[in-house]
Amino acid sequence: MAEAVSTSKEKSGAKKSAAETHAHSRSRVFLVDDHTMFREGLRQLIEREPRLTVCGDAADSAEALRGIRETNPQVVLVDISLSGASGIDLIKSIKSEFEDMLVLVVSMHDESHYAERALNAGAMGYVMKHEPAKTMKAAIYKVLGGGMYLSEKLAGSVIAKFMYGQQEKPASPIETLSDRELEVFRMLGKGKGVRQIAEDLGVTIPTINSFRNRIKEKLGLKSSTEVMLHAIHWGQGDGVR
Numbered sequence: 001m002a003e004a005v006s007t008s009k010e011k012s013g014a015k016k017s018a019a020e021t022h023a024h025s026r027s028r029v030f031l032v033d034d035h036t037m038f039r040e041g042l043r044q045l046i047e048r049e050p051r052l053t054v055c056g057d058a059a060d061s062a063e064a065l066r067g068i069r070e071t072n073p074q075v076v077l078v079d080i081s082l083s084g085a086s087g088i089d090l091i092k093s094i095k096s097e098f099e100d101m102l103v104l105v106v107s108m109h110d111e112s113h114y115a116e117r118a119l120n121a122g123a124m125g126y127v128m129k130h131e132p133a134k135t136m137k138a139a140i141y142k143v144l145g146g147g148m149y150l151s152e153k154l155a156g157s158v159i160a161k162f163m164y165g166q167q168e169k170p171a172s173p174i175e176t177l178s179d180r181e182l183e184v185f186r187m188l189g190k191g192k193g194v195r196q197i198a199e200d201l202g203v204t205i206p207t208i209n210s211f212r213n214r215i216k217e218k219l220g221l222k223s224s225t226e227v228m229l230h231a232i233h234w235g236q237g238d239g240v241r
């Protein structure tokens with residue numbers, strides 16, 4: 001009887017050990033998105049994959065950096081629109097602190113506006129949120145395998161810019177904006193005032209006014225009101241939430 005109990009315990013231990021080994025063999029994914037429902041949906045999608053597991057999630061950049069330090073994921077999925085520092089800024093922070101960490105952008109924003117900026121910041125791919133689940137999973141596995149995930153359209157654009165270098169002119173004046181200028185422009189398009197933008201980005205009101213003036217000059221606009229209206233119009237076409 002004692003032997004039977006011992007054998008039962010050994011089997012139980014073996015099962016537990018196998019489960020632990022399986023868990024450790026799964027690639028750890030960290031999610032950064034300011035929409036709880038989307039994070040939960042993405043978590044469920046990833047956890048159904050036998051080779052993936054979600055090790056943590058966050059709603060903003062500061063929380064994300066703390067979580068990444070604690071969990072040491074293999075890949076971080078980052079949205080562009082975050083409260084406080086933008087997704088682009090977060091990517092730069094991640095790559096500065098964890099040079100070899102993989103980052104994949106998952107965003108509502110059209111890739112033509114943000115993808116190249118994300119890649120320049122250190123991301124290994126860009127997936128739009130309306131893509132089917134199989135595309136999302138394929139992108140994660142591609143990045144984990146050491147590759148770069150780009151849509152066919154984006155890949156063609158990146159190759160063209162690599163071939164022609166600085167000779168290729170910006171497709172629109174929006175592309176002449178710096179990453180921070182574009183972030184301010186996007187936030188103006190969401191109806192945020194200068195004070196709120198300054199608080200969200202952790203800078204002074206004069207700094208935001210300076211960004212707004214540079215945006216006005218680069219886009220050839222005459223007033224701050226025109227900047228606001230142009231930002232709202234652009235935001236509606238870009239799918240800003």
